[in-house]
Amino acid sequence: MHKIINNYFDRLKLTLDMMNDEEIIVFAELLENARKTKNTVFVMCNGGSAVTANHFVCDFNKGTGFGKPECFRVICLNDSMSTLSVYSNDVAYNEVFVEQLKNFLKPRNLVVGIYCSGNSENILKAVQFANQNDAVTIV
DSSP states (O other): OHHHHHHHHHHHHHHHHHSOHHHHHHHHHHHHHHHHTTOEEEEEEOGGGHHHHHHHHHIIIIITTTTOSSOOEEEETTSOHHHHHHHHHHTOGGGHHHHHHHHHOOTTOEEEEEOSSSOOHHHHHHHHHHHHTTOEEEO
């Protein structure tokens, strides 16, 4: 059991060592700017990682803003099963996030795409749409 735990922590340490501090700082600055300018942050993800996007939104909407005068405005685009289902069925799954952004996105909003493969067409299309509409994007 100790070997399993130690291996897990070794992999975790390796992953943390590979992270780029500058990219994390840029992301934090983008988030802070969105809060200060009252821009909305849209977050999206696929599969099991959708829970990551959901929890990210929970942390920012309640965790960082409860009881404070200036709060984040963060929306998770994969929270509504009925919305995902209707766009997947009536339009296409690769358009589920674009169609939602068409309803809500404004210039200078921040759009965050979380994915591991780099091949999530629905996220890539949403980021492209956001860029074409003067939003700030990060993946």
